Amino acid sequence: MKKGISGYFLVVFLCLSFSVFPQNPDRLFVASESKPGSVEIRVNDGKYVLKYYTPEIIETSFIPEGEEYDETSHAVVLDPQEVPFEYQENPEAITLDSDGIDVVVSKTPFQVTYYYKGEKIISENRGYSEENDLQKIDFNLNETEVLYGGGARALGMNRRGNRLQLYNRAHYGYGSKSELLNYTLPVVLSSEKYALHFDNAPIGFLDLDSNFENTLTYETISGRKTYQLVVGKTWENLVFNYTLLTGRQPMPPRWALGNFSSRFGYHSQEEVLNTVQKFQEEEIPVDAVILDLFWFGKEIMGTMGNLAFDRDSFPEPDKMIYDLRKKGVKTVLVTEPFILTTSNRWEEAVAEDILAKDSLQKPFTYDFYFGNTGLIDIFDPKAREWFWNIYEELSEMGVAGWWGDLGEPEVHPEELLHFTGTANEVHNIYGHYWAKTIFEGYKEKFPEQRPFILMRAGAAGSQRYGLIPWSGDVSRSWGGLKAQPEISLQMGLQGLAYMHSDLGGFAGDNLNDDLYVRWLQYGVFQPIYRPHAQEAVPSEPVFRAAHVKELAKKAIELRYRLLPYNYTMAFRNSVEGQPLMRPLFFEEPENFKLYSVSNEYLWGDSFLVSPVVKPNTSEKEIYFPGSSNWFDFYDGKKYTGGSTAVVQLKDGSIPTFVRGGAFVPMSKPLQTTEEFSAENVEIHYFYDEEAGETKGLLYHDDGKTPEAYEKGDYELLNFRGKNENGALTIIITKELGSMRKVSDFSAIDLFIHNPGSKPASIEINGRVMKTGSTQTELIIKVPLHQKTTTISINN
Missing domain, CATH: 2.60.40.1760 (glycosyl hydrolase (family 31))
Structure with missing residues (x-):
């Protein structure tokens, strides 16, 4: 036994x-x-x-x-x-x-x-x-x-x-x-x-x-x-x-962790290019633009299912996509599984027999918001092939990512029959098989490209097809914002670590600058940074009032500075399944008070975040988990683990704290993730004499090759910090994948926050070094020519 x-x-x-x-x-x-x-x-x-x-x-x-x-x-x-x-x-x-x-x-x-x-x-x-x-x-x-x-x-x-x-x-x-x-x-x-x-x-x-x-x-x-x-x-x-x-989420392309320009929606090629130009003139980082349903039709009604660029509104889509790509901006298109009877592809869809059926084995048609429609039978192999061929053609044009909308399916009559069963038997796995179709198509036809698959619905296990879900048509309201951390935390526990929201809120013409800013500040610490909304009130910060634009820019710039940290989280999710947003009870599983908390959460291992989800508030009570001490990310103030404190709110940020002893990989400022390289990386260590021995990690690859880690085309920097007898020792160890012969990291800037006092000496692998320092941080240029580098800081 x-x-x-x-x-x-x-x-x-x-x-x-x-x-x-x-x-x-x-x-x-x-x-x-x-x-x-x-x-x-x-x-x-x-x-x-x-x-x-x-x-x-x-x-x-x-x-x-x-x-x-x-x-x-x-x-x-x-x-x-x-x-x-x-x-x-x-x-x-x-x-x-x-x-x-x-x-x-x-x-x-x-x-x-x-x-x-x-x-x-x-x-x-x-x-x-x-x-x-x-x-x-x-x-x-x-x-x-x-x-x-x-x-x-x-x-x-x-x-x-x-x-x-x-x-x-x-x-x-x-x-x-x-x-x-x-x-x-x-x-x-x-x-x-x-x-x-x-x-x-x-x-x-x-x-x-x-x-x-x-x-x-x-x-x-x-x-x-x-x-x-x-x-x-x-x-x-x-x-x-x-x-x-x-199954686990494959690594997304690095650009997916940047900022998106998106709205419902851009009506023309000119509008798209002008909007991206506005971002770049304002020097607000942006990595992708999402085209909602106007890319295939001038009207909301009657055109769904065209699935081809409307050449009146988008006369040169190839050139538009190419020009955007030269600026470091990817193009993402919305698609839906509905083929309207008024669309340009209706007769083709009927002739190719790719639609779900009625009891007489004829295409099942019905009315919904956008018009009279049929539904692509994603469970039928020939329908999947037909649908994929459209994706393949547009991907060859240069489209870098896909938005699958209405994939619940939004309206799905129970009398409708699919290739493998009734509507009610397969309803909840429709989005799952839709994502699978795109994911496997990329694997066969574009094996060097990581797909980006944004979808509203899926099933258990859909994460393994790269499905990135969002929380639907949330209202532009404080209540809508308040619900978002809970939704993402819950989905992270259930394997869907990239659940996120339309930043700023989607539904309703509510022009509320404070709500918008607080939502975008929360977005820095949620999986995908994608402001999106109905167009009557702009979702893009470049079209907001000057003071709003400035605060939004600050949040987006921080998002880009955290790119190496976020990318390392994405790596851990892909190999360990760990959520990006984590409930506080991960830290204190025996503290049952934390099992109902969603207004605070952990962003990876190192950050404690508390979004501002109420209007007209000047302070907020924060609980600091007892597993470590915590430092205000912006001013360095120390908070003892296990304590509760009332913190004053600031216009320029939401309450954000870093674990004592944490190593946080960050980047120098970027305008797009295309600019990122190992030379941009900084390592920020948050010194705490009570932290004992701590560890950290940086994962690095080219940001685009599928299964780079599995193929050995990567490198890791492992960090270990130990404070003992008044001396701080930091050890950096490089680990190269089997395909990497030379490291991308020849040197790195190490920032030590809260050092307390100017050190008596600093040695790197036994050699005394000079460094810059202030009262709040110590900056060390660390050469990384060896597999293991030891930094000794003596007070």
Whole structure:
């Protein structure tokens, strides 16, 4: 036995389970069998199949009597590993004992219970059942669990007490609360550090104890009765395991971390070029311009599905794209999956048979906001090929990225039939397969280019196709801003680390300068920096009042200065699944007060951020996690970890703090990410005599090659700082990938903040160096000719 879950301990576990939690009295045990890699348990109404993926991930499927087991998963990409486990059966129970998750299946009454490290994690209640035309799997909760998940919603961080509809649907103009948004997920995470992923595509509900009976229930109209239980010793470990199961986000192109010029929308080639020119005249950094639906039609109504440049408004798109690219600005086009019957491509779409069908196998047409339409059947291979061919042609023209809008799909009649099922069976995975189509097309046709795929809807695991989601048509309101950190924090826990918002808010003609500035300041510390809105009130800072423009410029310039830090976060997300925005309970998992906090969060490992989400406020109370001390990023003031303080708000920034002992890679000022190179990099170390030994990382590659890390075309700078007996030692170690023969880093500027006093001496690899210093920082030019460089600073 791995942990001895047998004999006396098994009896205790079972007695506790029976005395506290309900079971299914109608499900009767018949027989069980241990097979290579799995265990099969037959009951009177079907069978259970349990199999390990890793010691910390186990899958359970219930196959009702008369049904065939469907092995197809749209979410899971991990192959089950060989996980040793000990199988035992006695008259009372069956046990699976591993180095990670253990399972106890009691026979009478029948119940499945999971343990980890000797502690009970969760148990099935009735397990599988059917009621009111819904198929259900339910579980027992303890009374104190906090629950997260269900996708993108604005309900407060703790989502327990809600019955969440699993149906991707736009919510136009939402504010501080939205029960249903564009991107739903059948995933639940618990403050007990486990996750349940219900591995099924059709629509349904996720009931997080709405009846207050300590019960969690997954409800669906049809499909698989399969779930994976994922556990972890820490929150980082839990998210690592979940993204190991469902896939991790590939590195985006470096330019995707810059500033976007975007609105609904640019009407002409002239308007696009003039807007970009305005950015460059004002010296406000910008890396991409997004063209909304006017690129293919002069009117909002009746033109969707043209999917080709309107040559009246955009007479020379090739030249426009080329000219923008010479200025370091990429072109991104919106596309939708709807082909209107009035569009130029309607007859082609019908002739090529790429549209979803009605019951007579004719194109299903219906009315929605933009006109009478058909829907591309993204599940039909010939439709995918037809759609991809359009992307390929425009990509060859020079288009650098894609915006997939309305991909819930926004209107999706349940009578409509797809190649692989009904609308309700595949609705929630439409965006997933749309992103997959573009991602795999790039992999085949443009293997040297990282795709940029901005989409409003997807499914569990869509991150592995490079899908970058945003939070939909949020209102231009303080309530709309207030909801954004929660939405991004929740989605980061669920594997979608690039969830972000239309900065400034999208819906409504609300010209509120303070709201706009605070939203753009928040945007510095959210995954994608993309102001976007209805055009009556400009979303671009270059068209705002002078004082607003100046504050926006300051925020955007900071965003660019943080490019190496943000890019390193993107790297860690791609290899570890770690969110870019992280809840405070990552720092203090035992502090239950933090499990409901979204108005403060961590930006990577080093920053503590608290957005300003209320008008007319001059101060804000900040909690500083006890794991370290924190320094005001702008004035250097020190705050003790574990304390709470009231800080005064400033017009030019939101409250931002850096962890004591942190290494923060930054860049010299840039106008576009095209200007970035290793020579731009600065390393900022935030000295704290109480920090002890700390570490940091810089990831560097060319910013565009897919799978550069996997191919060995990268380098890492590892930093280690240690303060001991009044001396600070910093060690920088270079690690080159197998394809790199020469490092891009020959020297680097090291900034030491809060040094306290002028040092008596500074040595680099034993050689005494001269340096510049002020009261607040020490600046050292560090040569990096060796694999390991040691900087010794003696006071």
